[in-house]
Amino acid sequence: xxxxxxxxxxxxxxxxxxxxxxxxxxxxxxxxxxxxxxxxxxxxxxxxxxxxxxxxxxxxxxxxxxxxxxxxxxxxxxxxxxxxxxxxxxxxxxxxxxxxxxxxxxxxxxxxxxxxxxxxxxxxxxxxxxxxxxxxxxxxxxxxxxxxxxxxxxxxxxxxxxxxxxxxxxxxxxxxxxxxxxxxxxxxxxxxxxxxxxxxxxxxxxxxxxxxxxxxxxxxxxxxxxxxxxxxxxxxxxxxxxxxxxxxxxxxxxxxxxxxxxxxxxxxxxxxxxxxxxxxxxxxxxxxxxxxxxxxxxxxxxxxxxxxxxxxxxxxxxxxxxxxxxxxxxxxxxxxxxxxxxxxxxxxxxxxxxxxxxxxxxxxxxxxxxxxxxxxxxxxxxxxxxxxxxxxxxxxxxxxxxxxxxxxxxxxxxxxxxxxxxxxxxxxxxxxxxxxxxxxxxxxxxxxxxxxxxxxxxxxxxxxxxxxxxxxxxxxxxxxxxxxxxxxxxxxxxxxxxxxxxxxxxxxxxxxxxxxxxxxxxx
Amino acid sequence: xxxxxxxxxxxxxxxxxxxxxxxxxxxxxxxxxxxxxxxxxxxxxxxxxxxxxxxxxxxxxxxxxxxxxxxxxxxxxxxxxxxxxxxxxxxxxxxxxxxxxxxxxxxxxxxxxxxxxxxxxxxxxxxxxxxxxxxxxxxxxxxxxxxxxxxxxxxxxxxxxxxxxxxxxxxxxxxxxxxxxxxxxxxxxxxxxxxxxxxxxxxxxxxxxxxxxxxxxxxxxxxxxxxxxxxxxxxxxxxxxxxxxxxxxxxxxxxxxxxxxxxxxxxxxxxxxxxxxxxxxxxxxxxxxxxxxxxxxxxxxxxxxxxxxxxxxxxxxxxxxxxxxxxxxxxxxxxxxxxxxxxxxxxxxxxxxxxxxxxxxxxxxxxxxxxxxxxxxxxxxxxxxxxxxxxxxxxxxxxxxxxxxxxxxxxxxxxxxxxxxxxxxxxxxxxxxxxxxxxxxxxxxxxxxxxxxxxxxxxxxxxxxx
Numbered sequence: 001x002x003x004x005x006x007x008x009x010x011x012x013x014x015x016x017x018x019x020x021x022x023x024x025x026x027x028x029x030x031x032x033x034x035x036x037x038x039x040x041x042x043x044x045x046x047x048x049x050x051x052x053x054x055x056x057x058x059x060x061x062x063x064x065x066x067x068x069x070x071x072x073x074x075x076x077x078x079x080x081x082x083x084x085x086x087x088x089x090x091x092x093x094x095x096x097x098x099x100x101x102x103x104x105x106x107x108x109x110x111x112x113x114x115x116x117x118x119x120x121x122x123x124x125x126x127x128x129x130x131x132x133x134x135x136x137x138x139x140x141x142x143x144x145x146x147x148x149x150x151x152x153x154x155x156x157x158x159x160x161x162x163x164x165x166x167x168x169x170x171x172x173x174x175x176x177x178x179x180x181x182x183x184x185x186x187x188x189x190x191x192x193x194x195x196x197x198x199x200x201x202x203x204x205x206x207x208x209x210x211x212x213x214x215x216x217x218x219x220x221x222x223x224x225x226x227x228x229x230x231x232x233x234x235x236x237x238x239x240x241x242x243x244x245x246x247x248x249x250x251x252x253x254x255x256x257x258x259x260x261x262x263x264x265x266x267x268x269x270x271x272x273x274x275x276x277x278x279x280x281x282x283x284x285x286x287x288x289x290x291x292x293x294x295x296x297x298x299x300x301x302x303x304x305x306x307x308x309x310x311x312x313x314x315x316x317x318x319x320x321x322x323x324x325x326x327x328x329x330x331x332x333x334x335x336x337x338x339x340x341x342x343x344x345x346x347x348x349x350x351x352x353x354x355x356x357x358x359x360x361x362x363x364x365x366x367x368x369x370x371x372x373x374x375x376x377x378x379x380x381x382x383x384x385x386x387x388x389x390x391x392x393x394x395x396x397x398x399x400x401x402x403x404x405x406x407x408x409x410x411x412x413x414x415x416x417x418x419x420x421x422x423x424x425x426x427x428x429x430x431x432x433x434x435x436x437x438x439x440x441x442x443x444x445x446x447x448x449x450x451x452x453x454x455x456x457x458x459x460x461x462x463x464x465x466x467x468x469x470x471x472x473x474x475x476x477x478x479x480x481x482x483x484x485x486x487x488x489x490x491x492x493x494x495x496x497x498x499x500x501x502x503x504x505x506x507x508x509x510x511x512x513x514x515x516x517x518x519x520x521x522x523x
Numbered sequence: 524x525x526x527x528x529x530x531x532x533x534x535x536x537x538x539x540x541x542x543x544x545x546x547x548x549x550x551x552x553x554x555x556x557x558x559x560x561x562x563x564x565x566x567x568x569x570x571x572x573x574x575x576x577x578x579x580x581x582x583x584x585x586x587x588x589x590x591x592x593x594x595x596x597x598x599x600x601x602x603x604x605x606x607x608x609x610x611x612x613x614x615x616x617x618x619x620x621x622x623x624x625x626x627x628x629x630x631x632x633x634x635x636x637x638x639x640x641x642x643x644x645x646x647x648x649x650x651x652x653x654x655x656x657x658x659x660x661x662x663x664x665x666x667x668x669x670x671x672x673x674x675x676x677x678x679x680x681x682x683x684x685x686x687x688x689x690x691x692x693x694x695x696x697x698x699x700x701x702x703x704x705x706x707x708x709x710x711x712x713x714x715x716x717x718x719x720x721x722x723x724x725x726x727x728x729x730x731x732x733x734x735x736x737x738x739x740x741x742x743x744x745x746x747x748x749x750x751x752x753x754x755x756x757x758x759x760x761x762x763x764x765x766x767x768x769x770x771x772x773x774x775x776x777x778x779x780x781x782x783x784x785x786x787x788x789x790x791x792x793x794x795x796x797x798x799x800x801x802x803x804x805x806x807x808x809x810x811x812x813x814x815x816x817x818x819x820x821x822x823x824x825x826x827x828x829x830x831x832x833x834x835x836x837x838x839x840x841x842x843x844x845x846x847x848x849x850x851x852x853x854x855x856x857x858x859x860x861x862x863x864x865x866x867x868x869x870x871x872x873x874x875x876x877x878x879x880x881x882x883x884x885x886x887x888x889x890x891x892x893x894x895x896x897x898x899x900x901x902x903x904x905x906x907x908x909x910x911x912x913x914x915x916x917x918x919x920x921x922x923x924x925x926x927x928x929x930x931x932x933x934x935x936x937x938x939x940x941x942x943x944x945x946x947x948x949x950x951x952x953x954x955x956x957x958x959x960x961x962x963x964x965x966x967x968x969x970x971x972x973x974x975x976x977x978x979x980x981x982x983x984x985x986x987x988x989x
Contacts, residue, residue, distance in 0.1 A: 033881065036613070038896050057782050063654040064883065067884075070617065073876065073879045074621075084633070085630065086628065087629040106581050106585060118803065119595055120598050120803050122605045144573050147568075158865060159862045167704055196852075197862035299627070299630075303869060345695070348807060365572045374537050380558055402550075402557070404558070430636040434637075492639050495836075500846050501848075506831045506846045506847065
């Protein structure tokens, strides 16, 4: 019954409003909102207020912002929202490594409650006990999930979490007088680019390990890489192609024996919640994306939280403040001996933490494990179906081999056969109302695409996504130009990239566009 | 159905046993657990996570959350005079309407086609911020203003090839902590004194410290103490004479009335967009902007996404995309500029909506209202016996230091007494800036009515005469 239903491809067209740039909608003198005036008594007492600004510092010409009435602003942005394919609308399994799952709507009501939005970070602790309780208890939950001993929420994203960890690794070696000597961080090519990039900002040289023939991080390469210059290992597991490095405990042991520390990038934690933990893997640090794994929506790219956890002995390096509980009340604890200071002002994005807290509360231990199991089941189901698509291959696959929560696939064969690339497929997938991402660079796997179905999509939805990919593959073999010239049914058509990389032509703002290209609005 | 195997989770469609079974059949397994073949037994977690009993019904969850949240006392239910890096401004209804739209709220990393609206909204945000600061390039927002400041300084270091930055002393202490950690280990921050009377940069000290090693001079305007820094041109001249760049951190909501830093010589302008239509969110409403001139040597040093405008194959159709993507760590890993990732894009879209609503006149009006109210408050506070406001002899925008030293009671005592009356007093500076003794940083914005201010003054009068 269920498996016999054939996925039907939609005759889709996204909103195409042909929306002008907001400056083109400007009408001189129009007002979108009026500002409260100071009361008459205040004006009588202090005058216009702005004459206190020294003459040379007063703004002479007002900023050349667009002028629109309120409904016009609303309509413009609603048009733009309709031209944005959020995860609530599409089968967003095409953005591998990013765990695009359902963000429960009830949690929005907590995130946008005035009991969250109207809090100031310097309010007296007694007035923010609810906020502190959420932060404290979410820390407790993550301790259970990871086995580590303390979490902070300051980092504003996963990359920022990695940066915080790199900062602590440096602080640790500094505290031992070894920071000059230990200046190398080891990572793998299938770990997120920010493991390497954030380490580099902290002054580390980066050594990148490449996979062995089966796709796993190469333990022999690691043995060769470690030395008395090793500061640490910053690695993800499962890696971005969905393979779990079963030798991970050996990896961390080798690095520890060389005197380095081990950081676990848990951006890929969705398939292993409750199944395996940072502690048993031998890690000193880890981070979770509360906006991915723990359901807070991605917001077009933030606000977000990269929750960073540490083992007990590294708590002394955490950014301040920590959040503690004395048995009666929650409080901010600034007493951290070798703290790196701060990576973000205040305490992190509370609405994101509140959503994560509520999500965990709604699922509990068994629910989190079910999330992991179904995310992995979905992924393997998807993989077996994609393996049947002409031109698609699964690097490092073998009979009976399974992946965890995602897979990095390849269109290498499709490209060789038809000339259609993964970027062409990407544009064509928009025509079916679906998002599709290639992969992070460099493309070790040729013409890659990475799919992560999470636990949020039904079997039928997965089938529909596969049907769309299959359709694109068939088109590539029969009418490759059709794929290469896509999209047709998206918000816009194929863009001219020549304006994006040439300093003489690029325009990052409207004023810059007018300066470089003139007012060819009607051109 | 509550037994483990048949429990249906509303957020997990394939927890339906029929789906599970049919999918397992297709994969060729009997148990989902077989899929975990790569995780060795010794790494499998066999214990029990000590998590609370789940609240499976949405109603139970809502009740639980409301119970926790009810323990918070908000700035809406009380009157708050707290600022110091996060400020209560009025948030127009349309800002919340747009940023809670499911399309924007749940979008992430789509392509310029299916996420055309996201690209355009962020391009427009960049464009409107550019008008506000009167510069040609603005980034897609970074984590917060402190991160924007820290990255601005790293950019200045790369552009000049120099490894020292001078930082004006009247800086937010938390922002300074962020900057210091971000510059460590290779860029050395050196503090420049502020003048104790004016609260502004001590130019003599600055001249002493600037050298051919200086990558940038960083100052905030308004300063942490709320003072308008009036010597921007002089500071820029001093910096430029030694080949250093000027990095200025500015409050964007002041720029309808105060000249933007580019007018007094700043090369890189940064700040926090939270005042522009974003709720405080306990400090989570922050987002950072960086602005520069449109010169290749500046643009190529941004780590952030930069969305640019282009055309499509269809005549007259706008398209948008990443400018100079090869700069980024997405493209080049450790060879890219710093790092980039999820940061604060939705706040950027929101700030764009705010600027579009406000327009040039709105930004001018709000600057004026804020300054009038702040001046009124300072004047009234100063009339209280023993209270001096503002402490510094300088024009100020929306914040100023209130000096309680002559009252004989501490700011902590004052604030505790105010709290009992439903007032959140200004931020206590006694620990951060010991030389100021018992002083507090007060913030007045358009949200404060004359009644709010008068109520504060009356209450303080009562407290201080008890």
